[in-house]
Amino acid sequence: MPAEADRAAPHAAIDAAKRFLSTFKTPGLIMAAVSGGSDSKGLVLALHEAITLGGFSAFSLAACTVDHALRSESAEEARDVAAFCAEKGIPHTIRQWSGDKPATGIQAAARAARYGLLADAAQGMGALCIVTAHTADDQNETIVMRQSRSDPNAPGLAGMAAGVLVDRRAWVWRPFLHVCRADIRAFLAARGEGWFDDPSNSNRRFERVRVRQALNESGPSSADMLAAGRARLGSSERAALLVARYVQGFEGLVARVDPALSANMADPDGARALMSIAAVVGGRHHLAGRETAVRLAAFLRDADGGRMTAGRVVFDRRKSGLYLYREARGLRQMELQPGERALWDGRFLVSNTGLDSVAVHAGGETAGLRARLIAAGLPQPVAKRAVKSAIHFSAMAEVSSPSDAAAPLQPTPCVQTHISLYDTFLPCFDLMMANSIATLFGRDRYLAPPVHDVLTEKSG
Structure with a gap:
């Protein structure tokens, strides 16, 4: 067992947990997603100590393990996590991903299933939010992967948002985004705790693993990422104001864009506003790529007007405005x-x-x-x-x-x-933009986050 002095010593993991708890509007139950790996186990332990020993006794902690049932060992590993939580007095539940698994895109499918099961568990126990143990290492990998792609709309240096709303019903927060994995493992070692590693974390079939193995320890600084996050938030707010001012919705089917907005595709925020509306009208989960954006900008510069189709959307340009509606093809029963x-x-x-x-x-x-x-x-x-x-x-x-x-x-x-861009995963960066589009299409505003965060408090 570690010495009491070691247990009481300050640590980066404990500091991150305390900073996170101090941002809440009101205290309550927090549900941690824990797999048994070093990152999630460190997060659960750090939050447990911050709550029980660090002056945050108004909070309570529960944990949930999602068993993806992709490996024969996964059920036993989930039971080991349950035993660890029981030893600490932390309520724990196991949710299993049942049913057939896809032959391709398994990581994306597993991610969607995991977050859905976590949201179910959090709602069932009345948690304020879910917390996951994404680290500074994960953040650097995400940034590298996004920067390697040609999509001009990728968030780039902003990386993962500190918070994401899942299925409009549960906020997921990442208190360890500025904590390195090595520090988390040192914290666990100081507490006499071990962990196990998922073999998929070293499988080079997956892009993230290849990036992780190639990436050196250097990466964007916390200050750089904070600045990029603020820039992303600012872009979202400006685009939201443009949508509210220049776009009108009709029956969830048609959007009318004022010429003052559609004629200015050179403005990145104006272009983002227009392409976001097009994604929702077309039922797409992502903004169109560079080629479509360039083609649309050329079409809008043409004085003759007319119609153009891209991304399942008809862009119908008239003197009274630009009208967007779903093309009448590929509509399945x-x-x-x-x-x-x-x-x-x-x-x-x-x-x-x-x-x-x-x-x-x-x-x-x-x-x-x-x-x-x-x-x-x-x-x-x-x-x-x-x-x-x-x-x-x-x-x-x-x-x-x-x-x-x-x-x-x-x-x-x-x-x-269905607001395709945001109803499944809504980064906190984009909350104001999402609310503007939801209003346009007759939907309720999105669930406000439970924390006072420097990047979200203006748009909550």
């Missing part, structure tokens, strides 16, 4: 069972609250919608084209036997516009 909730076309969240199966598709009877769009101020040709990609519902019997007269659906499924 989907069957929704009673009680089921699903995302259609990347644009609409649909919940079947009825007792019968429902077909979700485009088209259908659109005269009423077209009339509402025209009455709201859309040019008739824009309204006529836009309604072709509108969401529509039919009873499955009507679809399978179209000649039969089908009764109207009772009740009609519930529909919400």
Whole structure:
């Protein structure tokens, strides 16, 4: 066992935990994601000591381990973590990723599943937030990977945000972003604690592993990353103001962009605002790449106007403005069972609250919608084209036997516009921008973060 003097000695991990706890608006329960590796185990132990010995007794701590069930050892490792937490008096739960696993893109799929399971657990126990143990080493790797890509919209030096909202329902915070892995392991060693390493952390099939092995210990300084984060936040705020001032939404289908904004693609924040709206209209989770941005800028400089299609979006330029709507191609039909909730076309969240199966598709009877769009101020040709990609519902019997007269659906499924850029993962940098777009498309504002953070307090 370590000496009491060693246990009481100040340490970078403890200091980071205390700084994090001091940022909360009100104290409460924090749920730590812990795998049993050195980083997450160090985070749990540092928060535990800060709460029990460091003057933050108004907080409480719980932990959750996600068993991805990808290795035969994972279940036993989760039980070992449970035993470690029990020894410290920390409530712990295990959530397993069940079902078939994809043959490709396994890390991305595992990440999505992990955060969904963590959000479920945090909601179930009423936690203020989830904390994960991403370190300064992880941050440097992320920055290198993003800078190696050609996408001009990559966050670059800002790296990972200190906080991310998952599925609109749970904030995830990263208290160790400025703590090195070597310091965390030294902290665990001083406490007499061991850890285990996931073999995937050395598998060169994965880009992050290759970057980690090639990266030397030097990287952007904390000051550089803070400055980049502030720049990212400033860009988000300026783009949000441009959206609020120059963009108008119609029925979640069409966005009208004032010429004052669409004519100025040379302004990075103006271009970002326009491309963000296009991503949501097209149901895309990422902004379009450099080639599309260049092509759109050339189209908008052309005095003749007309239409251009890119990223599933029609850019319809007229004297009254630039109109964005989903192109009427690639609109697949989907069957929704009673009680089921699903995302259609990347644009609409649909919940079947009825007792019968429902077909979700485009088209259908659109005269009423077209009339509402025209009455709201859309040019008739824009309204006529836009309604072709509108969401529509039919009873499955009507679809399978179209000649039969089908009764109207009772009740009609519930529909919400899906803000594709932000509804799954929203970095705290972009909270003001996300709220501006949510308002435009008739959605509620996003959940405010539980902390007073230097990068987010103006937009919370």
